[in-house]
Amino acid sequence: MAYGAGDWVLDFALPEPKPAPVTTIAWRLGHLYTGFSLRWEWSFGGRQRLWDTIQLTPFAEEALERFWALIDRWSDSVGQLTAEQLDTVGFGQYPGGLDPKMPFITVVWWTNRELIQHMAEIALLRDLWTTRATPPTARGSARSVGQQ
Numbered sequence: 413m414a415y416g417a418g419d420w421v422l423d424f425a426l427p428e429p430k431p432a433p434v435t436t437i438a439w440r441l442g443h444l445y446t447g448f449s450l451r452w453e454w455s456f457g458g459r460q461r462l463w464d465t466i467q468l469t470p471f472a473e474e475a476l477e478r479f480w481a482l483i484d485r486w487s488d489s490v491g492q493l494t495a496e497q498l499d500t501v502g503f504g505q506y507p508g509g510l511d512p513k514m515p516f517i518t519v520v521w522w523t524n525r526e527l528i529q530h531m532a533e534i535a536l537l538r539d540l541w542t543t544r545a546t547p548p549t550a551r552g553s554a555r556s557v558g559q560q
Contacts, residue, residue, distance in 0.1 A: 415446065420468040422446065437537050438475070440530045442468050445479050448486050451523055454506035455516070456489045463508070483527075490520055 414421040422442045435443075446466045453461045469475050493516070497503055503516035511519050 415463050416442070416466050416468045417464055418467050420470050422468070437534050437541075438470075438472075440534050440537075441475055441479060444527065444530050445475070445482060447526060448479075448482050448523065450508065451504060451506050451511070451519065452482065452486050452489065454511065455504040455519070459505055486523070 413424055413426070415424050416422055420442075422439055445468070446463060449466050450461065450463065453459065469478065493503075498517040498520070499515050501515050502512045504511035504514075504519040506512075506519075509519075509522075
């Protein structure tokens with residue numbers, strides 16, 4: 413199934429195939445961008461847009477600029493909430509999750525967990541790609557400590 417609007421979309425399947433395929437850096441960044449866009453829309457925005465309206469880009473620099481601007485907007489919006497709003501069940505109304513049934517602080521926890529998990533995966537994939545592009549002799553050996 414396609415997720416997004418325009419020529420660049422994310423592929424996904426429900427239920428998830430077993431084993432799930434390894435996704436790309438672009439897919440993971442698109443997943444985060446879509447998730448934060450929709451959670452912002454359904455918590456602070458007009459509560460109208462859905463996944464089929466999110467525009468993705470094939471350009472890494474543009475994708476990163478959009479993503480970090482969105483993270484800043486999300487962070488600023490969450491930072492302005494009161495303790496009462498954070499404890500409000502249903503403050504977030506994102507229809508693709510349990511948001512309407514949870515205190516908003518739980519939604520914040522979930523989005524933080526998603527960000528940490530997928531950014532760590534992106535970092536690992538980036539490191540693996542960089543290492544793959546480096547000739548083996550430049551990487552050094554894999555000897556253990558004390559091995560000659």
